[in-house]
Amino acid sequence: MSNPQLSVGLLFTCAIDFRDVARKYAIKNGRNMFIKNEKDKVRVVCSVGCPWVVYAAQVRNEKTFQVRTYHAEHTCGRGLVPTIEELLPNSKHRHCLRHVYNNFKQKFNGLALKDRVCKATSTSNVPSFSRHMKWMKEEDRNAYNWLASKPVVH
């Protein structure tokens, strides 16, 4: 995944396209970002207190979205990323992953693997989570597939 570059004036074919790039940026940079959709505007903000913002609006009479404002400086630390939900669709909260892990424990054996699942499900840092998941994929594909495909319910 290449690091998406953002700049004022940048054009996107549609709002979805813009949100995609913003999401990739957040994951790639390990940032805690929120996408706010309005009718013909999309604003992406960082964590509370951080001035980082990218704001795109629909070009008049077109589907095209254009970046109008981009403040590239972060004052926040890297860290907590809610997009873990996107890596494990259907999971509402990290808390739920604990339930997954409990089921996982009963289904698969192997201390190293357990340790890895525990680390993967207890991290809220996406790059770290991905690394653990990748390790698991290489180590035990069945276990990985099981975990990745598991819908998480409360």
Ligand SMILES: [Zn+2]
């Ligand atoms: Zn920030």
